[in-house]
Amino acid sequence: MIDIESLTKKFGELTAVDNLTLHVDEGECFGFLGPNGAGKTTTVRMLCCLISKTSGTAMIGDYDIGKKADAQKIRAMIGLLPENAGLYEDLSAYRNLDFYGRLYKVPEGIRRERIEYFLKLLDLWEKRDVTTGTFSKGMKQKLAIARALIHDPKILFMDEPTAGLDPEASKMVREFILDLKKEKHTIFLTTHNLDEATKICDRVGILKTKLIAVGSLDELSASLTGKKSSVQVDLVTEEIVDAIRNVGFEKVEVIENENRLNIDVNDPNTDNPGIIDAIVSAGGKIRAISGVNLSLEDIYLKLIRS
Amino acid sequence: MDISNSWTITRKDFSVYRKKKSVMAMLVVLPLAIGIGLPVLMLVLITRKFADYTTLSGVALLKEAATAQALLEAFSFFIVIIGSLMPIWLSSYAIVGEKVEKTLEPLLATPATDGELLLGKILAAYIPSIIAVFGSVLVFVVLTDTVLPSALFPQPFLPNPAMWTMIGTVIPVVPLLNIEACIIISSRVSDVRAAYQYAAITVVPYLLIYIVTEISSLTGVYVFTVQDLLIISGCTLLAILALATLVRRLFGREAILTRWK
Numbered sequence: 001m002i003d004i005e006s007l008t009k010k011f012g013e014l015t016a017v018d019n020l021t022l023h024v025d026e027g028e029c030f031g032f033l034g035p036n037g038a039g040k041t042t043t044v045r046m047l048c049c050l051i052s053k054t055s056g057t058a059m060i061g062d063y064d065i066g067k068k069a070d071a072q073k074i075r076a077m078i079g080l081l082p083e084n085a086g087l088y089e090d091l092s093a094y095r096n097l098d099f100y101g102r103l104y105k106v107p108e109g110i111r112r113e114r115i116e117y118f119l120k121l122l123d124l125w126e127k128r129d130v131t132t133g134t135f136s137k138g139m140k141q142k143l144a145i146a147r148a149l150i151h152d153p154k155i156l157f158m159d160e161p162t163a164g165l166d167p168e169a170s171k172m173v174r175e176f177i178l179d180l181k182k183e184k185h186t187i188f189l190t191t192h193n194l195d196e197a198t199k200i201c202d203r204v205g206i207l208k209t210k211l212i213a214v215g216s217l218d219e220l221s222a223s224l225t226g227k228k229s230s231v232q233v234d235l236v237t238e239e240i241v242d243a244i245r246n247v248g249f250e251k252v253e254v255i256e257n258e259n260r261l262n263i264d265v266n267d268p269n270t271d272n273p274g275i276i277d278a279i280v281s282a283g284g285k286i287r288a289i290s291g292v293n294l295s296l297e298d299i300y301l302k303l304i305r306s
Numbered sequence: 307m308d309i310s311n312s313w314t315i316t317r318k319d320f321s322v323y324r325k326k327k328s329v330m331a332m333l334v335v336l337p338l339a340i341g342i343g344l345p346v347l348m349l350v351l352i353t354r355k356f357a358d359y360t361t362l363s364g365v366a367l368l369k370e371a372a373t374a375q376a377l378l379e380a381f382s383f384f385i386v387i388i389g390s391l392m393p394i395w396l397s398s399y400a401i402v403g404e405k406v407e408k409t410l411e412p413l414l415a416t417p418a419t420d421g422e423l424l425l426g427k428i429l430a431a432y433i434p435s436i437i438a439v440f441g442s443v444l445v446f447v448v449l450t451d452t453v454l455p456s457a458l459f460p461q462p463f464l465p466n467p468a469m470w471t472m473i474g475t476v477i478p479v480v481p482l483l484n485i486e487a488c489i490i491i492s493s494r495v496s497d498v499r500a501a502y503q504y505a506a507i508t509v510v511p512y513l514l515i516y517i518v519t520e521i522s523s524l525t526g527v528y529v530f531t532v533q534d535l536l537i538i539s540g541c542t543l544l545a546i547l548a549l550a551t552l553v554r555r556l557f558g559r560e561a562i563l564t565r566w567k
Contacts (some may be wrong), residue, residue, distance in 0.1 A: 012566065051560045072417045080415040084408040088318070089326035095318075102314045103416040131325070147412065221552050 007056035027184040031201030079148035089133030104151035138169030210218035228292035269299035315426025341445025376523035389439040393481035397431035397488035475539035
């Protein structure tokens with residue numbers, strides 16, 4: 001759905017996005033992470049044909065962001081939720097959606113149906129004739145999401161969708177994004193909220209002008225830590241550690257206060273039975289066994305700092 | 307170009323204006339004040355000199371009539387000033403207002419082309435200004451012909467050829483120049499009032515013309531002619547064309563998002 005190859009954007013001497021290569025599948029929710037000034041918004045703006053690229057290519061569906069003739073078609077097939085809700089505060093909720101529906105050429109009957117559908121879905125129907133200037137930040141953000149979806153776009157770009165929202169509104173927006181995911185919308189989400197990315201995104205990319213890493217949480221974790229099995233026992237003893245090493249697993253990390261052993265493995269599926277046998281034969285009692293996964297926050301911080 | 311996109315944007319801006327008291331006041335009060343105020347002022351100036359013009363005759367009456375006509379011609383041009391002030395106020399709201407409320411990015415993300423967006427914004431400032439100015443002209447003409455002493459003006463004086471020239475050539479083009487100026491200034495300021503104040507500089511040439519003609523008509527040195535108005539209109543058109551390329555370049559998506567302050 002989104003194919004990016006060596007995409008670069010320079011503002012004079014400053015390189016905002018450097019040689020970005022990325023692929024996002026149809027129906028995927030992709031999280032784009034990175035510190036302030038990493039080039040996330042610039043990337044989104046390039047993909048939405050709001051600003052030009054300096055070099056490289058990017059395809060949105062079958063359309064090339066570099067071709068002037070394709071720009072309008074791309075903008076018609078995407079929805080954008082910018083960092084600021086950007087609603088017309090003197091106009092009503094209904095009028096805001098109607099205006100964008102008209103610009104996206106949504107036929108009148110369908111436009112009316114969709115406005116009603118979204119306003120009811122987002123609990124704003126009762127406030128449809130109220131000017132949005134009186135809305136809370138959460139209500140504005142909900143309406144901005146409805147605006148981005150009014151033309152039923154195939155791809156939705158969301159820039160910090162829950163920034164500045166209270167926990168309840170954030171949860172509501174998050175759940176709404178998950179519903180969109182179920183409806184097979186392709187979602188490209190930039191966020192600082194790592195917890196949100198963990199909950200929503202199928203894969204994440206970490207950008208710091210260049211793309212530092214991309215993959216699912218498990219893939220990123222494995223790429224940083226290697227494959228590890230974590231075994232929790234009743235009591236860690238020398239015999240247990242020696243027994244594991246004797247069956248060929250030299251790298252054993254002991255976390256004494258948790259009675260846990262983190263063991264480097266090649267493939268947990270084939271290696272774990274041998275480890276279990278070794279622990280049991282050394283008199284150990286296994287409480288739990290699992291893979292070792294870093295949190296997205298750990299991964300992010302490690303990658304950004306490195 | 308899809309004109310319906312531009313019209314959608316224009317209509318949206320009209321809806322926004324209706325909610326802004328200052329904009330509505332500018333559109334209604336100012337043209338009315340000028341349309342009513344100028345004839346009243348004219349009447350005051352004329353009657354202060356002679357309470358009753360029927361007492362005059364011959365050369366004296368002709369001389370007074372010529373002075374009054376010259377004054378009226380100069381007053382008529384004041385309406386051009388109004389015609390140049392209103393589009394500045396409106397385009398400040400239509401463009402800088404979008405910037406201030408951060409509504410530009412979602413608007414730019416729609417399939418509307420840069421040209422359609424620009425046309426929509428120009429129409430949003432132009433149409434109400436022109437309607438208001440013509441409304442002002444109508445009030446001014448009707449009231450002037452009604453209140454002026456019939457001894458000085460036995461026939462309705464307005465609209466005379468100069469007024470028709472102004473209506474047909476000067477008033478329609480002056481707002482376009484001011485809107486262009488406002489777009490250029492909008493790329494450098496992020497406040498509606500600042501945009502208005504800077505763009506108001508474009509009114510200065512017309513104000514100077516007005517002052518010069520007012521003084522010269524009062525002193526009897528020179529009276530505005532149709533030819534003068536045509537020259538003013540032509541110069542304004544040239545300025546509009548000269549600025550058009552710059553405006554087109556400044557009103558591109560990338561320029562708005564990356565270079566506008």
